[in-house]
Amino acid sequence: MAPEALARTLRAVAAELERDPALARRIAEALAAPTPDPSPTGEAEGSAGNLTPGPSPARRGESTPTVSLVPLGRGGLSSKRDNQDTDASAPTPAPAPAPLRRARGTRVAPRPPLPENGSPLPAGEGSEVGAARVNRSFRPRLITGASPELGAGIPDPFALYAEKGEQGLRAALAELRTGSLRAIVREHRLDPAGRLAGNNDADKLRAAIVKAVLRAAR
Amino acid sequence: MTAICIANNKGGVGKTTTAVNLAAGLARLNYRVLLVDVDGQANATYALTGRVHPRPSLYDVLVGERKLETLVSKTNEDQVWIVPGDERLQNVDVELAARPGREWRLAKALHGQEFDYIILDTPPSLGLLTQNALAASHRVLIPISLTEFSLIGMDKLEATIVELRDQLDLVDLEVAGVVATFYEETNTARDTWGVLEKKYEGHMLETRIPKNLDLEKAHRENESVLSFAPNSSGGKAYMALAREVKRLVPAHPRPYDRRRHTQSA
Numbered sequence: 001m002a003p004e005a006l007a008r009t010l011r012a013v014a015a016e017l018e019r020d021p022a023l024a025r026r027i028a029e030a031l032a033a034p035t036p037d038p039s040p041t042g043e044a045e046g047s048a049g050n051l052t053p054g055p056s057p058a059r060r061g062e063s064t065p066t067v068s069l070v071p072l073g074r075g076g077l078s079s080k081r082d083n084q085d086t087d088a089s090a091p092t093p094a095p096a097p098a099p100l101r102r103a104r105g106t107r108v109a110p111r112p113p114l115p116e117n118g119s120p121l122p123a124g125e126g127s128e129v130g131a132a133r134v135n136r137s138f139r140p141r142l143i144t145g146a147s148p149e150l151g152a153g154i155p156d157p158f159a160l161y162a163e164k165g166e167q168g169l170r171a172a173l174a175e176l177r178t179g180s181l182r183a184i185v186r187e188h189r190l191d192p193a194g195r196l197a198g199n200n201d202a203d204k205l206r207a208a209i210v211k212a213v214l215r216a217a218r
Numbered sequence: 219m220t221a222i223c224i225a226n227n228k229g230g231v232g233k234t235t236t237a238v239n240l241a242a243g244l245a246r247l248n249y250r251v252l253l254v255d256v257d258g259q260a261n262a263t264y265a266l267t268g269r270v271h272p273r274p275s276l277y278d279v280l281v282g283e284r285k286l287e288t289l290v291s292k293t294n295e296d297q298v299w300i301v302p303g304d305e306r307l308q309n310v311d312v313e314l315a316a317r318p319g320r321e322w323r324l325a326k327a328l329h330g331q332e333f334d335y336i337i338l339d340t341p342p343s344l345g346l347l348t349q350n351a352l353a354a355s356h357r358v359l360i361p362i363s364l365t366e367f368s369l370i371g372m373d374k375l376e377a378t379i380v381e382l383r384d385q386l387d388l389v390d391l392e393v394a395g396v397v398a399t400f401y402e403e404t405n406t407a408r409d410t411w412g413v414l415e416k417k418y419e420g421h422m423l424e425t426r427i428p429k430n431l432d433l434e435k436a437h438r439e440n441e442s443v444l445s446f447a448p449n450s451s452g453g454k455a456y457m458a459l460a461r462e463v464k465r466l467v468p469a470h471p472r473p474y475d476r477r478r479h480t481q482s483a
Contacts, residue, residue: 143264153267183293
């Protein structure tokens with residue numbers, strides 16, 4: 001990987017850790033914990049403190065450069081301090097959650113494959129943290145587009161309700177993203193007060209649409 | 219009615235992002251905008267409607283006999299309408315090859331439309347679809363990412379515009395401007411900007427579109443960045459671009475008539 005690309009990736013990882021102190025804390029604790037069976041290089045492969053930014057090179061059978069994440073403000077970024085932090089056999093006190101940065105001259109271990117639920121965090125301990133992350137982050141999926149029965153233009157939730165009932169309406173809305181939901185609200189004047197105009201929460205928009213349609217149906 | 223073609227034969231320079239967000243920006247300036255998805259990838263269609271390769275589409279107008287006005291539909295953006303594209307557009311080059319007046323089919327189909335602006339999103343090629351879009355346009359807006367590779371294709375696009383202008387007698391087809399996309403304050407970007415500024419003196423737009431994640435997120439949510447994150451750097455830049463385009467290429471008061479506009483120029 002080119003140095004610029006690597007730097008960009010690591011900045012993104014650091015930003016993610018800054019955004020999620022709980023994750024940072026867990027990684028810091030994992031870094032500090034002694035590893036029972038260190039690899040020949042003296043590093044704990046696959047430990048929570050090691051992150052691979054891209055697809056796992058190990059799966060392609062390549063040798064894997066590894067990087068450790070070292071808390072700032074705890075000895076700086078000097079190579080001496082870095083070496084201490086990457087030495088899994090030397091336990092260190094658990095560092096406070098802080099912005100993390102790459103240590104030079106170290107290597108990244110492959111990230112284990114995601115579990116079936118797609119969560120980047122393991123189940124069990126800290127699973128509530130994982131749930132919070134899943135809620136916030138985008139999970140890519142194959143895009144097949146809105147259902148053809150919606151027709152062209154902005155979907156009509158009243159027609160959908162009349163045709164498919166409440167469950168059908170909810171199912172159709174679940175397939176739509178924020179832009180389409182906002183357009184439905186605007187087009188059918190479901191939010192006269194304009195409270196939802198700048199709302200990027202798709203669930204709230206869906207709830208408002210269903211509420212307005214049910215109210216009109218009564 | 220003024221038609222603006224967003225063109226660059228290089229892919230990944232931000233044509234669709236520019237088309238979608240420029241359309242939304244002009245709509246926010248109280249213009250009625252028609253976005254025509256001339257690209258077989260139909261990404262502009264998805265970006266503003268959530269539909270993937272809907273049918274019927276522009277293909278049925280260009281290759282079949284369908285009237286374009288039957289396809290005009292509302293998008294998720296207020297005051298922006300769309301003529302959707304679909305994957306069959308990729309076959310248009312072959313299917314129209316032997317037809318007379320093949321470069322004019324889109325211009326003829328748009329005849330009489332009463333929008334203030336038509337924005338045409340084109341594929342990353344200089345084939346018949348792009349030629350149709352250019353023939354139907356009064357101005358060309360060229361998005362360009364500031365990399366060495368982007369400089370390579372520019373001569374070809376320029377030559378095609380000149381060639382088409384001569385062949386089809388498009389006396390008023392001009393480059394409205396070159397807009398830098400994915401802009402970052404790097405030496406490479408600055409150097410490339412310098413080269414372009416020398417080559418296209420007076421045509422480089424003041425607005426530069428920064429690299430901004432919200433632009434991508436807005437596509438994901440099927441709306442423009444001006445709806446999704448109006449205060450983001452991308453949102454502000456596209457609003458500024460809309461104002462600049464409005465100033466450089468005012469909306470023509472008459473309904474669309476490519477030939478009449480050409481002759482009156």
